[in-house]
Amino acid sequence: MTIIYIHGVNVRSPEHGIQLEKPFLRWLGAKVSESNTASYEPVYWGDLASDFRWKLASRPRTALLGMGGTMGFESLGQVREAGTGAFEPSPVVDAGPVLGAAAPAGAAVAAPPLSSIPVDRRADFLADFYLAVRTRSRRSQQPAGYADPIADEPRAAGLAAAAAEVAAKWDAVVAQEQSEAARAKALLAAVDQELAGDALVGMGGWSDWTEWAGEVLGRAAALPGDALSTVAAELRPTINSFVANFVGDVFSYLDRREQGGQPGEIPRRVLAALKRAHERRQQTGEKIVVLTHSMGGQLLYDAVTYFAAQDPALAGLEIDHWFTCGSQVSLFAELRLFKGQPDRRGPDKLPRPAGVRNWTNYYDGNDLFGFVMAPVFDGVTDKDYSTGYGLAFAHTGYLARPSFFQALAARL
Template sequence: MPILYVHGVNTRSREGFFAIEPLLRRHVAPEISKDPDRVFIDDYYWGDRGVKLHWDGASRPRTQLLGKGFGQTPEDILTRSLVVDENRKVLEKYPPPAAAARDDEGLLSAPGGSKPVAARDMPPLTALTSEQLSDLLAGLIAPAPEDVEPVGDEEARAHGAARARLMQAADDVARDPATQVALAGQTPELQVEILIQLVRDKTSQADPLAGKGLDDWWNGLKERLDEALDRGEDRLGYAVSVVLAELRPTLNVLVSNFIGDVFVYLHGRDDPKSHPGEIQKGLVDKLKLAHARKLEDENEPLVVLTHSMGGQLVWDSVSSVLASDAATKDIRVDFWCASASQVGFFEEAKLFLASDLKHRTGFPVPFPHANLGVWWNVWDHNDVLSFTAKDICAGADDEAYSSGKSLISAHGGYLERASFFRELGKKIRAAKQTEFKTA
């Protein structure tokens, strides 16, 4: 009953896996086994084989500023708050304008003597659903991409496990009906205080040592939540009208490492001397191990979760590599979730081993039934590096998922949400009813 995770581009540490492993065990393992603690959960780490920039990224131009604004729906409170938090380092360079004087009607005098605008206050946390509150806390707990440094497995395991405990505690608190009772009727500022204390108490209950010596961190989390809600509420139009992010440096790193990792994979795969390449060979070895575990556990399902470029690796395997070798032709991935997927785009570009020009508009790529049961393809409207596979690959269960993140961080936002793993569990439960078969 194995679960295998395959990461995507720009990954140089296993910390991400160690952070999601408890979420997989909590929300996915119970769907495939009566004894979720026994489920074998593993990852295929190939980041050490990715691109290495020999001038340390000197080819990436440096920055100018860009911005983005939002509407006023309750869902936008979550989105605005997360985006403001993502860009807090940039916003520190641009202090919000001084508050204008209120008149007797509670209106703020707009700059330049223009028509007054209604005074805005920090939105209450009770404006969010429990799921949105969970996602907001998860987004604040997750480190910024630039803060994740390459570390050894031991340190990565410790960091990832600590992150997972915090995310689970935050999710439990957000979804506990007692939390809404505790927050009801309080000012937004006091709601933040109460929420942080509830998460802190829950974390300490799960691990008495987890909350010790982290006073600065808890205070920092409170300040980030305060600021994210305050600035995200668009005081005097600040978060909408001024620049929110220095996008260029972050996107430079993401895109250059994305392109680099893709080229490294394709070069090794397509070189006759190394075909199908070290990265693909490593994945096949992991699938062999997972398949053996599956057979040991009375043929319980094999589940694979991929992120980003990991999806291309798996598609090459299930659509070509596994079937081409007698030693692997019987391996079957029962359920595959491709998050932040680019499989549809790569097939449009005919970059897969099994790509064939006869498959085009009106003639989708056939589903690889021999080596794959069910495929859930997930992408985010805000994730510029994710793509739909609808009408391109037959049989794909293709859906959008909103992480609430901006284009800076949406690419990794899927796996920072307990809500995503709950949905993954539901999808597996439904697939189980059809014996993991795609029509």
């Protein structure tokens, strides 16, 4: 099996795709028979995307952007999604302000005890917990420049696999500690060690940033009922920055996807990965699986419906399963932005791309940039996957969740 991953907007390091090899091979690679192997092909195009020459100084510094609002991810998505009845509360612990809002004097919040987290949800919980604590600490040091941990911190792309590894030895880790805060800190340290190996965390080691563990865990019980403040906190500068980068990357791709009648550099990278996979398929019969996130879906659609048809090396290309998540392929089709797209309107639909045997699209109702495909395309299955995150982080939250990769594997 060849697994191809094409990232979305706002990714500026090839390490993002490299780190995602861990969860891809852990879950999708497990579907390969003993007589075959799994190959992984990340397609990086972030270095060819938007380059803001004035560093987004064009954004107005209004009261909305200049005052209040948090820059970071500070939530436990799984706990918010589950609701207040998901876990039995532990004794009350002291907690700080929730999502940037001032807490009443002497306020306390009951945290869900770690022992109450169901075994089958521990991996997702650890991924959420790691992001919440890690990002809060990062924001305290870089308050004006940190937005999306999955896109901005490449190492976090391997979080799903790391969280699953630690979840498998959860009991052994927590048994060594005497308090909830110490257990939480130990779990975070174990996840970070899985991500970093022997390397120290760039912020000075575990002892600094994991000190937030007890406080963030204490906030968890309040999060499910705090949707309004979650939206207010997460939407402010974070969404503004994301939209600017999203629009910038889209414009950059559309402007340069074809040059002199030939594929531009971004399509050439996608086509090169498809050619290597196609050649392996012709030699060994290996299946081809592609996951595209966000704008990556538009890159693949253009590649298989337009550019590949002009390249003899890709004659007979077949993709066994195409997974999209947080995708805008249907939106682009509605606007007729694809190369060579037929001039059709509803209720007629566009066909699934020739050579794509199966297409599954995952979307989150909280993801403002994730669209459904079935109303526009024939032969695609839409699957509602809830990350549990607020609006600002639902878009990349799929890639942090172990259960998302398990869902992909179940569809193969």
